[in-house]
Amino acid sequence: MTPCLRFVSAAILKVDGRGLNACFDVIHQLNVRTPADVRAMLEQGGAGLTNGTQLPGMVSRLVSELQVVNVERLLNSCGVSAEKVTAVGQRGPVCGREFWKQTGSATSIGDPAILAEATGLTVMDHFEQRDIAKGGSARGLDVLPMWLLLTKAVDSISARPKIVVRLDHSIELFYLPARRKNRPIPPIAYRQLGPGFALLQQLQTLCDTQPITQPVSAASVADLLGQLKLEEVAADSPHQVQTVCDAIVQQMPELLASSVVLNHSLETFWADSIHQAIDQHFPRSPEFAEMIVLGRGARREKLVQQIADKFPGVTVTTDVQRGWISGAVGASIAAILATLHVDQVSGNLPDLTGATAARVLGRITPGNPGNWRGVLGQMELAARQTMPLREAI
Structure with missing residues (x-):
């Protein structure tokens, strides 16, 4: 259990x-x-x-x-x-x-x-x-x-x-x-891609405070999260997850325009990351x-x-x-x-x-x-x- x-x-x-x-x-x-x-x-x-x-x-x-x-x-x-x-x-x-x-x-x-x-x-x-x-x-x-x-x-x-x-x-x-x-x-192969819903939940608490409504491209989200080395971030480390959130707020505030934009962008990023990791490492x-x-x-x-x-x-x-x-x-x-x-x-x-x-x-x-x-x-x-x-x- x-x-x-x-x-x-x-x-x-x-x-x-x-x-x-x-x-x-x-x-x-x-x-x-x-x-x-x-x-x-x-x-x-x-x-x-x-x-x-x-x-x-x-x-x-x-x-x-x-x-x-x-x-x-x-x-x-x-x-x-x-x-x-x-x-x-x-x-x-x-x-x-x-x-x-x-x-x-x-x-x-x-x-x-x-x-x-x-x-x-x-x-x-x-x-x-x-x-x-x-x-x-x-x-x-x-x-x-x-x-x-x-x-x-x-x-x-x-x-x-x-x-x-x-x-x-x-x-x-x-x-x-x-x-x-x-x-x-x-x-047997194993790959960890970093925080999932641990990051999403933390970012969702910031959405209502961001009035920006500019569209977000999937490529820009992937570039930013790649620079932050998301694969090395532990989901059970509040400090590491908070560091990623702070970087997103500073460098890509448009991602937090609304909960809908955030969810769609992260889901697209997750699907792309999963496909890329399986193709490269398995x-x-x-x-x-x-x-x-x-x-x-x-x-x-x-x-x-x-x-x-x-x-x-x-x-x-x-x-x-x-x-x-x-x-x-x-x-x-x-x-x-x-x-x-x-x-x-x-x-x-x-x-x-x-x-x-x-x-x-x-x-x-x-x-x-x-x-x-x-x-x-x-x-x-x-x-x-x-x-x-x-x-x-």
Whole structure:
């Protein structure tokens, strides 16, 4: 389970098989809207975390209590007893990248002890920290679970890759090759294009104060954002996003003429950037079979159509068309990271994160004795199985 700033989302996954041969199916999903006061605290950087004035203890408790409510509602609504759940993967919103400059990573908001105590389930969280401990940046950590979620292990060599476009707080691209049974992980590509809706929301607050109504050309917007090196801006860094906003106000105030102008200009820029990045950085052969658009951008039909127009002949689908609610993919990724920990499979790809070695990710907070014994039993069973040398930890 994982919350974005708007929702606290949870999903129950059915897992068939183990490790890289496992098949994951989302069988139940649910989200709870984040209360306005909690969301305001998160948007302000976790009650002072960004400037180091105080630790986000209150925010962690509030988010964790929402997660408890979500887990209980989800189990009750689908009739699944807690005894049948192996573990909970917990990921919260991130805040405070400036405060944590020594690692280059933000801290995750949420208290696993509250979730474990209330539900009796073993909780696994802090997936990023083990990668950071080995010198990684933890960026691109969702690549492997995304690949496992959206591809099926097959024997055929004719299966084609997929492209995933996640248009949300930030814009991320995933190249997911076909998954073959009992084979090592093939090359998976990942590209981050900088802040998406994190930048749009910040700029929308400035639109009403700008009376200029001059038209804006797509080329000029692309040139300016290219000069600002938007790809290097972290969406969870309020300072970096604010710096970009200040530069736009000074150099291109006409972009803020109205909310309509701003949305149209950024959507055009996003579609062009996505096409250019895929063309330049992802393998061209074999041709990819499908493009999947996730996140808030998937709910903008014009934006999805703009992206589809850039790739004629390619099937473009969204999480809405697949029946996934807001946040279900993020919650599923957290669950898969927890499953990889139980199966003792490394969850990071050093070539993407920059870590010096692959590691089993996550920190464990035991649930009640019965659930904890079940988790230990599965981890012991996984440890007895033979793994390829490149995956052994």
